[in-house]
Amino acid sequence: MRSMARSPALPLSSPGASYPTRQRTDSPQQEPSEGPGNFSRPFRVCALRCYIHRSPGLARHYRKCIRAQAAKSESLELVLDLKGKLLESPVWDGRLxxxxxxxxxxxxxYKYDPSTPDSLISVHLPxxxxxVGLTEVPDQVLAGMERRVVLVDLQKQAIISDVAITPEEHGADGHRFNDGKPGPAGVCIFGRKHESSETPDGQRGRVYRLDMGPSVIRGKLTEVMTPEETQLPNGMGWDMQKGVMYLNDTFMKEFExxxxxxxxIQVDKQGVPARNASKQLKKxxxxxxxxAKEGGPDGMTLDSQGxxxxxxxxxxxxxxxxxxxxTEVHRINMPIQMPTACAFGGKxxxxxxxxxxxxxxxxxxxxxxxxxxEGLKGLSAAHVATIQSS
Incomplete structure (x- = not known):
């Protein structure tokens, strides 16, 4: 699948003014600068502020304009108050x-149509x-459960077929597939976790690839990251211009x-984690x-700027x-404790x-x-390229 061309860089300056650029936590922390984190003219800003502060009326007008601009360029709204137990894995199907x-x-x-929110479709699984991952057939998706990957028809609201199953030696009780999605080349990559993975002594997870046969609903699972290389694999995304994928590991006890x-992680042309001559991941x-302070990295997506x-x-x-x-370049504060994942959508x-x-x-x-x-855009979701229904 061809990569989507990137649009001009988004500065993230005006709406992100309250979220200064922050160095990653393993680097020496820098004092946040006033104003937008990536503002390039600090002396002009200081001069402007001094001038404004001498005039209370001008200061009030300035603050009013800033609030109006922020409201215009940035918004957060609740669109479905489902009260779900654990909503995850959003993906936008541009065809539908x-x-x-x-x-x-x-x-x-769930299948949600923003134009008709009341027509929410729900499919119950055992x-x-x-x-979930998109396939070539609209309304047919891959779904990862405890050990099985299945093909689900959203119109029929039913499982069509088993696609693949993990080996018994990779665990059963307490294990389930976590996050995953098809990469740009159509190969589905997903992680599996144990309910105790988010503890120092918990069982560790794995990451798999799924290869589909050309004409049957049957796939082959291959382990691409071992328990020694990941603990709680979570959200992922690809930048094939760089030849890499990004993977959130919610809890790696080695990092204390x-x-x-x-x-x-460096990937091959299929978007699958690659290894060097010593069989080590290039990451x-x-x-x-x-x-403990910031929350655990969960689901992810990439924007058009990578x-x-x-x-x-x-x-x-x-x-x-x-x-x-x-570095962190922007932040979205939520009125809830547990956001879980994100995906770009809309026309x-x-x-x-x-x-x-x-x-x-x-x-x-x-x-x-x-x-x-304002100015923020994502990339089209990929789909598994070789699924065919009988």
């Missing part, structure tokens, strides 16, 4: 102009469902005080997160990380949909949110 997402613990897949990790840490947008579960926020500078891919869980409470907890920011 609909958002598909799951309630993991509620064992449901097990918790960790992720900052166990939340964003990995950058680096993009960003470290103090889970920046990473990720939800911080238990942190009441999403952040945008620039993987080139390894122009300029709406960021955010899922959440009911845990932690707050108005809109367990609901679907929509965030817009």
């Amino acid at each position: 102009q609909k958002l598909i997402f799951v309630d993991t613990d509620g064992q449901r897949i 097990e918790p469902v960790g992720f 005080d900052t166990p939340g990790i964003i990995w950058e 680096r840490v993009v960003y470290k997160i103090n889970v 920046r990473i947008w990720l939800a911080l579960a238990k942190g009441s926020k999403l952040i945008c990380v620039d993987p080139t500078s390894n 122009n891919l300029d709406e960021l949909y955010i899922t959440s869980t009911e845990l932690g409470g707050g108005k809109g907890a367990g609901g679907l949110w929509r965030y817009t920011l």
Whole structure:
């Protein structure tokens, strides 16, 4: 699948004025500068502020204009108050102009049409469902449950077929698929976790690839990251111009005080993690997160500039990380404790949909949110290229 051409860079300056650029947590912290974090003319700003502060009337007018501009360029709204147990894995199907997402613990897949919100479609599954991925056939999606990956028809509201199953030696009780999605070349990559993975001594997860046969609903699972290489694999995204994928690991005990990790992993032409001659993954840490203070890195998506947008579960926020500078460049504060994942949608891919869980409470907890920011756009979701229904 061809990569989408990137649009001119989004400065994230005006709406992000209250969120200064912040260095990653493993680097010496810098004092945040006043005003927009990436403002390039600090002396002019100081002079302007001195002038404004001498005139109370002008100061009031200035603050009013700033508030009006912020309200115009940035918005956050609750679009579905589902009170879901654990909403996750949002993906926008541009062919249908609909958002598909799951309630993991509620064992449901939802299809949401923003133009007719009351026509929400729900499909119940027999097990918790960790992720959904688009296929070549609209309204047919892959779904990862405890051990099985299945093909689900959203119109028929039924499982069509089993696609793949994990080996018994990779665990059964307490395990389930977590996050995952098809990469740009159509190969589905997804992680699997244990319910104890978010503890220092918990069982560790794995990451798989799914290869589909050309004419049958049957796939082959291949492990691409071992328990020694990941603990709680979570959100992922690709930048094929750089030849990398990004992977959130919510809890890597090896990093002690900052166990939340964003990995950058070199991939092959299929978007699958690659290894060097010594069979080691070619990866680096993009960003470290103090889970106890900031929340755990959960689902992610990339915008058209290659920046990473990720939800911080238990942190009441999403952040945008620039993987080139390894810095946080924007933040979305939420009125709920547990945002879980995000995906770009809408006709122009300029709406960021955010899922959440009911845990932690707050108005809109367990609901679907929509965030817009002037100039912000995402990329089209990929789909598995070789699924065919019989």
